[in-house]
Amino acid sequence: MKKNCIYILFLIGFMCNSLFAQTEIASFKNFLKENSTDIKDVIPVVNTKNNDLAILIADAKNVYAYKFNDEFKLTGQLSSETKKRKYKILLGSSIYGNDYKIFLTNKSNTQFAAVSFSFNDKKNTVKEFLLPSGQTFIQTISLKNKFYIISGNKINGNVYLNYINEDGNLQYIPLDISELRLLNEKNKKVRVVDLLLPFNYSPIKKFEENTPNSIESVSETAKMYLKDDNLIISFDNNKNITQLFTVNLTNYKVSTTTFNKPLSNIKSGRKKTNSFIFDNKIAVVAATKDVLSMYILDLASGNFIKEYAASKDEEILFKNSPIIQKGGFYNGYRELEKTKKFLRKITAGKIGVSVIKNKNTYLVTLGGYVEQRTAAPMMMGGFGGIGGAIASVGSVNVNLFFNPTMFAYNSFTNTKSTQIESLFDTNFDHIKDTEVPKNIFDKIKSTPKKSDIGYTIFKYKDFYIRSDYTPSNKTYHLRKFTR
Template sequence: MQKSKLLFALTLLYCLISEAQTEITQFKNDLKTSYSFVKNIIPTVNKDTNELVIFIMDPKKVYTYKLNENFKVVDKITSENKKRKYKTILGSTINKDDCMLFLSNSNQEKFAYVNLSFQNKTTIFQEFSLHKGDNFVQSFSYKNRFYMLAINKDSKDILLYEFNSKNKKIDRNKIDEKNNFLLTKNDQVKRIADVINKYGRRIQKFEKDTPNSIESASNLIKMYLKNNEIILSFDESLKGTQVITINIDKKTITKKTFMNPLSKIKSFRKKSNSFIYDDIIALISGDANIFKMHILKYSSGELIQEYAISKDEEISFKNTPIIQTGGEYAKFREFEKTSKFLRKISASNMGVSIIKNNDDYQFTIGGYVTRNSPGGAIPMMGMGAFGGIPLGSVSNVTFYFNPTMFAYNSFNTTKSTKIECLFNKHLEHIEKEERLETIFDKIKKHKVSNTSHETLFKYKNFFIQGYYSNLNKSYYLIKFTQ
């Protein structure tokens, strides 16, 4: 046994040295006294205080550890693990003496929260409901308060449910949309609420500087959180990108529109999409013959840069070959012809995403088609349940709760064709051929044997990978930076 533990420690040390990563903490799961295997681990973060709460679950118990911003365990509690119908974690809040987790059933029709008190060493489970006719859309946290975005299917009201963790009060706020409308497919005019309701619970949140697969970036509706604003972008209309901004404090909506780069060109196979990064919005549009990208200043709509290619030209603004991944017969292929790139992305779901690469901007441009996983259809990522504390079959990744892990896992489920492009601070192309690695590429290389329950989450301006050693009954957190 001692030799096995020594070998594990040496393996971990080698991985950290070879990948130049930093172990920021490890702690014993000393609340656990049984020999049963750990079933799951869920990390939660208070972005205001930088505290962490780690839930470690076995078949009968939930072992909860609270870590301060120096990653030291400052409190812990054991709770009974009871399976319930609530299989999805929507969000969390962490305060000085307690932690709340918000849950729903798999259809997001029934809701509950668990209040875990470190001070009293107790847990309280409470069910709650939305008002009649209100449909859940997405969840988020702001100033350590939990919110749910909802639409009333009858009145078409846009709603924000706000949860006060101190007095456990739930406020239902109506958003003043000022009768704003959106252009949809085939230039149909519809109310904002109708368009949001159409996509419903499929609206994905995007975190700044988290790499995104083409599958995610090609979504026609995206949700961004920026300071006190919810930003929703809509790319269903081929005329342009429409953006609505919900002010969380004032409960109001504003709208702006950015014209599509090829809005005046009629083409049956034309596709378009966009991505917002700080005060930049990238708008792309193309068909089998031409592709154009406008990079605008988001706040003013001012054109910063324009890039365009036809099928007979070389792509002057790419820094990598044209790459196809996830093919049925070849998992990785490279293409040379621009015509093939345009043909493939215009026949698929087109997207663009932006992250920072040191002081430069890294753009990913491409398209994807769905492929089946070995066992059949692509699995949906959801969560399981709890109560003493109902975490029995909860997963550590969810569309609502941990968008970083969701993005990390999404790279393995599609057949995509893409290019990577590098631009300086003025959005001018940087002409150099190189292998552009993302932070996820680095993390995927970091594998330690005899560990399980890998988790990944964003913390401040870096990423943390967590995993558990059944051999040592210890949990490890590793810091990764770009």
């Protein structure tokens, strides 16, 4: 009887904890929708100045825009008709007063459109534009409701920040980087634009603070971060150093920083390296088939904080999880015992490290993965017709630009990685004999949803919102998830 009571109390406590972790904060009828066409996608736009939220629901014919205040009360709505369909990729958004703009591009990132939703005037307009001659698209960034298209010029070596001003006109800010040089993988000095626009160009991935990321995504050698008012791009193409290119988005001054990597005495051809920026620190890792080393450095000063290392013949004492292998031919889960096997697997492909801070604890995930030739491309749904400007398209590129949270969430699918997880306190001392908690994405995945229609996840304030749509009664749901 006593055991049964304990079990019931435990179950009640678990249920209470689950309820606290996720709550439906709003649901509303899509009352503007009168046709029976399917919902293609839903786009959230967060006003970072006052925490208003616009939800744009797109079907094949129309887009329905609803605006809410920070208490999730409806304060405005409007709908628009389909017009054009050549712009297939969503890039980002900007907000001026009560006018919300969505930015789109074609598949080649050469033509652009700004789609405006004016909740005051109940009007929707589309304005097409091109980047100035010689500029090539690199990535996008948004800060304080202002949207920038980052571009580069291979001829003069300049980098530009393009934006649409309040009057709807394109303007750009040239960054003074003509004298800046970084090292490429062969230790040759090159221009910044040569690293931003390599021959086999693919957009740099963006990373949000304290959002879980898969080993696949963090194994990229170039990463983009937004910290305070600074745009930071890290380069790990050189196996001896990590290089940062920083742009202050308030005064547009630029700077570069260099961090030495571990295992500097080992020839670069024998090791794999990478880094990850978090909080006010940077983790820099290097590994060979024989040894692994991770530095924790102060981001501002470069001062050394901690090092953790392990050789192939010894146990990894700073891990809190088993050595885990995910995916592969059988798409399964395995635990490996030997450090030797771990090092061999993480150096067979790409290596990566990610760090999340949760209250007074840092969770470090360190590992590597091998690209799967037979794997299907990661898809996240398709867009319908925002102001007629979006056509159906796989959303890998969409979320790569617009919604890093959704991109990170989906990056955990279709994986073959080998990794360990470790817990550290605020001084980066290892917390021993402690189980690794589930991350926020694990909680979201384990919570049943209404449907896959209009399904998206985005960051709002200090928590996450998952949304989905019930087509039978045209109701849209917003559910809050906390760590």
